[in-house]
Amino acid sequence: MTFEQKYRAAVKRSDTRVCIGLDPDPLKLPTHFEKNVSGVTAFLKEVIDATHDLACAFKPNFAFFGALGADGFTALAEVIDYVPDTVPVILDFKAGDIGNTAEKYAEMAYDVLRADAVTANPYMGWDAVEPFLRGQDKCVFLLCLTSNPGSQDLQRVITENGPLFEVVALEAAKWAERGSCGLVVGATHPEDLPRVRELAPDLPFLIPGVGSQGGDPSVIVEQASSSDGFGTLINASRSILYASSGENFASKARQAEEGLRKSIQGVR
Amino acid sequence: MTFEQKYRAAVKRSDTRVCIGLDPDPLKLPTHFEKNVSGVTAFLKEVIDATHDLACAFKPNFAFFGALGADGFTALAEVIDYVPDTVPVILDFKAGDIGNTAEKYAEMAYDVLRADAVTANPYMGWDAVEPFLRGQDKCVFLLCLTSNPGSQDLQRVITENGPLFEVVALEAAKWAERGSCGLVVGATHPEDLPRVRELAPDLPFLIPGVGSQGGDPSVIVEQASSSDGFGTLINASRSILYASSGENFASKARQAEEGLRKSIQGVR
Numbered sequence: 001m002t003f004e005q006k007y008r009a010a011v012k013r014s015d016t017r018v019c020i021g022l023d024p025d026p027l028k029l030p031t032h033f034e035k036n037v038s039g040v041t042a043f044l045k046e047v048i049d050a051t052h053d054l055a056c057a058f059k060p061n062f063a064f065f066g067a068l069g070a071d072g073f074t075a076l077a078e079v080i081d082y083v084p085d086t087v088p089v090i091l092d093f094k095a096g097d098i099g100n101t102a103e104k105y106a107e108m109a110y111d112v113l114r115a116d117a118v119t120a121n122p123y124m125g126w127d128a129v130e131p132f133l134r135g136q137d138k139c140v141f142l143l144c145l146t147s148n149p150g151s152q153d154l155q156r157v158i159t160e161n162g163p164l165f166e167v168v169a170l171e172a173a174k175w176a177e178r179g180s181c182g183l184v185v186g187a188t189h190p191e192d193l194p195r196v197r198e199l200a201p202d203l204p205f206l207i208p209g210v211g212s213q214g215g216d217p218s219v220i221v222e223q224a225s226s227s228d229g230f231g232t233l234i235n236a237s238r239s240i241l242y243a244s245s246g247e248n249f250a251s252k253a254r255q256a257e258e259g260l261r262k263s264i265q266g267v268r
Numbered sequence: 269m270t271f272e273q274k275y276r277a278a279v280k281r282s283d284t285r286v287c288i289g290l291d292p293d294p295l296k297l298p299t300h301f302e303k304n305v306s307g308v309t310a311f312l313k314e315v316i317d318a319t320h321d322l323a324c325a326f327k328p329n330f331a332f333f334g335a336l337g338a339d340g341f342t343a344l345a346e347v348i349d350y351v352p353d354t355v356p357v358i359l360d361f362k363a364g365d366i367g368n369t370a371e372k373y374a375e376m377a378y379d380v381l382r383a384d385a386v387t388a389n390p391y392m393g394w395d396a397v398e399p400f401l402r403g404q405d406k407c408v409f410l411l412c413l414t415s416n417p418g419s420q421d422l423q424r425v426i427t428e429n430g431p432l433f434e435v436v437a438l439e440a441a442k443w444a445e446r447g448s449c450g451l452v453v454g455a456t457h458p459e460d461l462p463r464v465r466e467l468a469p470d471l472p473f474l475i476p477g478v479g480s481q482g483g484d485p486s487v488i489v490e491q492a493s494s495s496d497g498f499g500t501l502i503n504a505s506r507s508i509l510y511a512s513s514g515e516n517f518a519s520k521a522r523q524a525e526e527g528l529r530k531s532i533q534g535v536r
Binding site: 108126 | 291334339345360362364367370375379389390392396416417421422423425426427429
């Protein structure tokens, strides 16, 4: 199945927009896990078991695995493989490089790690994005307006055609004619979401920043949904993964996920 | 030694500005190497042996190792470790993510892989760059004006303060007050180099695009050197690594390196 098919099936099955970010930090694992790669893998598998039926995607964050070395890379492959085929996996990598290098990143993400989608950085332009497009099969989420304070530094710079993030949204809408594209738009900018949706009416939005970083999911989903009611993936990482440091971490993770799902449903 | 100390020592020792990009593609290895991770590692070690005394840096490209899976990650660590301590290593990763994730990428690059410097993408702003600054110890090269055709798409968008790449150069010069920063400026834009140098007079420039991608090194170095005559690292990857597919690949690699070094010296 394509990324989009998996995503839509998950939404229909569970009426959910919750994407779970997998950012495993050994030091934050519940107390009874070993603080190493084995602990990380065991922890994430239990989280996936407890949450997958209410998730519309999982988003493993490459950095947290890479910081664990080659064994972390192996753990990442194992965790992606463990996610049921019914839930799409977005490799959060924020790659962006010249064509022949981007080809290698696409190979790593899609062929080696078998992800259904990736995040990518648009700064290097079209030929750095193209290798991540594989028709409608996969999906590349381009950074547009990110959730962090530094989003002010360049993304809001005023250009001839409005703030830079609007230029990115327009480019992405254009690139999406050649393959499946989405946008990363932080929940910390609720006032800008309607404009981004206007510029890219049909693209899926990956929306981080409702968890530990703040941002109200009820406002967000209202403003970001596309006309068919799809098109939003609300990401939460730490607030779900580390909902409890006790042995009940998995049920607490599910409870946090369910809380977010309900608060999103409340406004639809 | 800090990145800057290693770089300056290498320049003084060998009067060189050649940075060798390590982009190992198994399919391009000289015919007598195995077309796998072991072949890649053996090949790169011989290239390093043959070229390190005339290089001012090595720049392994993460994508080419990542595409080989966890074993590729191990090979990357082994190759970085193999580079003599006298030559700095720039991990070409083009990372850019929110603070707590960027911390993990910094940990991966500096603590796990033991690189002396990294490349990073400025699109997410200051808090995505800060974790890569470690005072004067390391160096983070920020993408400014890249060598690929897609550099037209966003980097040349006209803002209130000139083209976007000039805004990035100015931001980087400001960020450099808080730790060691450099810029990536492609050799395919010789007409813009003087302006970028004007905006960031003291920053080292990592300059790709003189090899397979074209760009005349004699013009480039003339325009990009900082006032003390340092501040340029001219990267070549494929033109050196794959100078020959025969058993003489190592001497041919050195010959290509030496050719580039001479053509740079010619204009100083």
